Amino acid sequence: MNRLNAESEPSSRQTAVLTVRQMTEADRLSVAAGVSSFELMGNAGAAVAREIGCRWTPRPLLVLCGPGNNGGDGFVVAHLLAEAGWPVRVAMLGSRFSLQAEARQHAQRWVGEVEALSPSVLEGAELVVDALFGAGLSRPLEGQALDTLAAAGRGCVPIVAIDTPSGVMGDTGEALGAVKAVLTVTFFRKKPGHLLLPGRDLCGEVIVADIGTPTSVLDALAPLAFENHPALWLADLPRVHADSNKHSRGHALVFGGYPMTGAARMAARGAARAGAGLTSIAVPEIALPVYAATLNSIMVHPWVTPEDFGHLLNGSRFSAWLVGPGAGVNKDTFGHVLAMLATARPTVIDADAITVFQDDPAALDRAIQGPCVLTPDDGEFRRIFDPAGDKLSRTRAAALRCSAVVVLKGSDTVIAAPDGRAIINNNAPSALATAGSGAVLGGIILGLLAQGMSAFTAAAAGVWLHGAAAAECGPGLLAEDLPDLLPIVFRRLYSSVEACQVRDSVLRNR
Known part of the structure; x- marks a missing residue:
């Protein structure tokens, strides 16, 4: 199978997501490398001031x-924008x-009055900079900080947050009194709280600013979490070559349920549109007329007895399987x-095939022998895994427990591998909240697995492609629309790669 040959490393490094502790370590390593804390803070404040000046x-x-230190950043912003002619006031907790x-040094550069923090300071303000706490806060907002931000929110005064909106937990996205910002400026790399709900929605537009942190710092931190982006898996995405044929592109098999047949049929079309050279559905004989009459390029294999089904699985023609959509909990x-x-x-387990283990989750753990992707929604996850903790932590724990890739679906889908790697998806539009969209996702992942992608990269790519296809349609999306939107997404992906390759070739030959 020919693969895309993309220069993805620089972009993939930029998708790294760092915890609050890792960002603290990044600052320490930067200072050790010769960048002073005073300079880092000055650069941070300057970045915020620059982004404000670009928008207002x-x-x-x-x-x-x-x-x-968040307050120190705020004093830099105040000083720079006042120098640029803005009417600026500062209030402090x-x-x-x-x-x-360094925070005190920067504060000393502010020559204006510093008012006591209270809701009354909002009078006359048309733009507010939240430099109260950022991501380092580990407790709920309270007192004057809570009251002042809440008053700003009620008054609909636009808020620009430094690092994260105060009250958004940087590692989890949990909101403990936070108020929505229209813009959040953070530094070096995003944190989980910028991507996980509800923090993601409270951040508004997120800008990641370069404040002089050496790129070598990222290697020392060895991040395990990333924001989903084609740079993470594009080089492994299967691509048809001149000598490809239907057999070389893999054979995907979907277990088709009865009487609920729609989900499996949509999943099969998702697998085919994701590139599987052959796609089949194994169905109970009673369901054959329904499947055969509604599918054209998808092959239908009826089975009567468990032995018939076993013969299908024991053959060598199938590359990967999917079971769950419409299967029934039995x-x-x-x-x-x-x-x-x-x-x-390689196996994808979804929907009913997850729920069926609710009385004996350990049986599923013991049965997983090879590459496996589980795609639960929140309800299915709670039936077989521990729901305690934030979304990133509990998905990682589930993947470790069952030795499989776990895709915990939602607007902020998390993909976790047993080795601790995790990817947070950020491109899913609200239009995906429709019946059957999860079945199509399972089919897309199946199609990529059938073509030889690893479980982790197939899951990450499948989730991103699923979201991008939904974005092509927008409001009014039906799950059955998704497979036919995939060719548009693939075409744009491949075109962007080819454009980058041409650009790089020109630059190399100058």
């Missing part, structure tokens, strides 16, 4: 400063004389899942 003309600006080190589905997993071939 001068107007009454209020900067809310906190007692730590605490005293600027209690600030430490002992037959339980047996089909175990039979598929016993082959150790």
